[in-house]
Each structure stands twice: as structure tokens, then as C-alpha cells.
Amino acid sequence: MTDRFAKSLPRFKIAIAGVFSLGVVAASAQDAPPPPKTRTETVIVTAPADRRQATTVEMQGDDSAGGTYVTVWPKTAYQVRANGEATLSCLIDAYGLAETCSVVAESPPGRGFGRAALELRTTFRMTPAMGANGPEASTMSFVIHFKAPDSQFSPMGFLALRNPLAMRDVTMMDHPIWIQAASFDDLAGAYPAGAGTVEGYAVAHCRVQDSGELSSCQIIKQSPEHLGFGKAALGLTDKFKILPALAATPAGAPIWVDLPIRFPAPGGSAQRQVNSPIWLVRFDPANAPKVFPPQATAKGLTTGVGVARCIVGPDGSLTGCAPAPGDPDGLGFSEAAVTLASVMKMNLWSADASPVVGAVALIKIRMNLQ
Numbered sequence: 413m414t415d416r417f418a419k420s421l422p423r424f425k426i427a428i429a430g431v432f433s434l435g436v437v438a439a440s441a442q443d444a445p446p447p448p449k450t451r452t453e454t455v456i457v458t459a460p461a462d463r464r465q466a467t468t469v470e471m472q473g474d475d476s477a478g479g480t481y482v483t484v485w486p487k488t489a490y491q492v493r494a495n496g497e498a499t500l501s502c503l504i505d506a507y508g509l510a511e512t513c514s515v516v517a518e519s520p521p522g523r524g525f526g527r528a529a530l531e532l533r534t535t536f537r538m539t540p541a542m543g544a545n546g547p548e549a550s551t552m553s554f555v556i557h558f559k560a561p562d563s564q565f566s567p568m569g570f571l572a573l574r575n576p577l578a579m580r581d582v583t584m585m586d587h588p589i590w591i592q593a594a595s596f597d598d599l600a601g602a603y604p605a606g607a608g609t610v611e612g613y614a615v616a617h618c619r620v621q622d623s624g625e626l627s628s629c630q631i632i633k634q635s636p637e638h639l640g641f642g643k644a645a646l647g648l649t650d651k652f653k654i655l656p657a658l659a660a661t662p663a664g665a666p667i668w669v670d671l672p673i674r675f676p677a678p679g680g681s682a683q684r685q686v687n688s689p690i691w692l693v694r695f696d697p698a699n700a701p702k703v704f705p706p707q708a709t710a711k712g713l714t715t716g717v718g719v720a721r722c723i724v725g726p727d728g729s730l731t732g733c734a735p736a737p738g739d740p741d742g743l744g745f746s747e748a749a750v751t752l753a754s755v756m757k758m759n760l761w762s763a764d765a766s767p768v769v770g771a772v773a774l775i776k777i778r779m780n781l782q
Contacts (some may be wrong), residue, residue, distance in 0.1 A: 585654070
């Protein structure tokens, strides 16, 4: 398991188009070498073939190409019609979802194109890396190009914009803390009847009310398309609620959040396990040496890995923790891991767009004497 942390509420002022529809496809890539993995993925937005470019995502500032685009822009850059690009490095999980991303480069610097690119993270769905046991997490990098609205002189001799998209100011909540979220049963019940047995994914763009509830939701991503996953996601948005303290803003400024939802294929594994937790509370690392097992010390060991098998409670805390086989096993490392895990708490929605309440969480903790 990979540790992920919820951060304080960063808000980013952007301009964003009122119409959302991002079709992202990924070219196949050869199997990546053993971890750590880094590979470049070919990503393009659905558009006429002559507008596609390898290893880029095109963010169009107008609809002159005849298609519909998700358009997220730094406000000041859009106002002066400045083109730009950003290179992102993202952790792509086994489902092809971008769990976390960081900005590698942006051009021109200081215009905010990197931050704007990060706001598109939930709409990326890639072809995951293939390992010996099937799809697995890896690091991928790609470039996003921001193309400002085309302009041209009209026959009347004055400057005119060609079909510009209407833009609006948006303040995004990047790291929501959920105090209510859809359950595994909710997802199963919402699965579209005509979708067969494929796994689905959708992202709802919602306004956050002062109460933490969501409203004015619209779908900005669904995959596969035309199978009802967008409608299913919209039907679940009333199950979610953000910590009200994060929703309160000075002067009532509107906040929006992107909510990703992954719909498991029916008939899959009955085991519900958390693979990508977002930790809100962790144990104090200073306490780890205090619970280092004496039987391991007696054998001269200074390090070991303990595993606690826990169930996620309604508030994200870990309950019913029991020791699972550690490394080395039978020397008390897992019992120590149970002690440390008892104070941990995770967000109610995971980094791979899934519920956590009622699921099994395997907490692996390495303990060192020094």
C-alpha cells in the first residue's frame, strides 16, 4: 500500500468553460521494467485527425475545430490569450486513473499553466502498465498544450474571435475531506442496467454548499461513453458531503469540486479492500521504536515489517485490527503494527475513486530501532 495524505485546502482561481466533455485515449505501451517505473503515455483529446498530436493533450480555447473541449485556464493567461503548456508526472494506478500528479515543467513560467493542468487530473484515464500479474501502478508523464482562442480579421476589418467558449471564474477544492460518501452497495445499485460487465468511470463537477453538500453537478468525464455511467454518477452525488469547515468561505465565494467515481464490473471479486487510502491521521513515527518487539531485539534484529489487517469504520478509523503475517513473521512485528494502526484514520473516498467504509485495509509498517 502507498501512503497518501490529505492536505490543507488549497484553492486555485481558474477560468473554466461551461461545457465539459473530455475524451482521452491512451496508446499501448510496452511492459515497463520492474519498479520504480516511468514511461511516457501518448494522450490526445478526441478531435479531427489533423488536430491530434502525439504525447500531448490539447486544451482548446475555442470550438473552431468543431468539437467540444474541456477548457481549464489560468485566469490571467486567458485574459491576454496566452498559449502555454505543462508537463505532468502522474501516478497511474492499476485502473488507469491518475491518483496523484506533479508539475515537471511549464511554459511560459509563472502563468499558472501547471496548476491549471493539475485541475484536469481526474479526467485522465490511461492504459495502465502491465506486470507479471496484470495491470499495476506506474509513473507516466505527458504534456498538456493550452491553445488560446483563434482570432481573425473579419471582412469588416476589425478583430473578431471565432466561436469563443464562454468562460467563468471557478475556485476549486483540490483535497476534499469527505464526512459522507457513497457505499459499495450504492455503487452496485447505481450500475447502469445496459452497461454489461465493463468497469465504468465518471467525474462529476459540483458546487460545494456551505453545509458541505453538493449541488449543480454536471458530468465532465465518463468512460466508456454512452453506457450511462455519467447519469449513474449524478444519481450518487447526494450521497457525498464535505467537511463543512472546508466549505465555508469569506463573503460566500463559490467553491467547486471534482468528484471521481469508479464503477466496478458486476460479478467481480467479492472482497472489498482499500488499495489507495488517503490518510487523514497517521501514527506518530516517534512511537514506532517504543513498540519494537523485544523478541526481535533478542535475535539481534533492528528492522522488520508488521502487517495489521483492519476494517474501515464509518468515520474512516481502523477497527477490529488483527495481526497478519509480517516479515519476519512470528516475532511480534505485526502485533506492534496493530498498536500503531489503532490511531490511524482515512478519508471516506479513496484515491482510486472508491468507497472505503466496511472494506479491509492491510496496513504495512516498517519498524526500525534506529
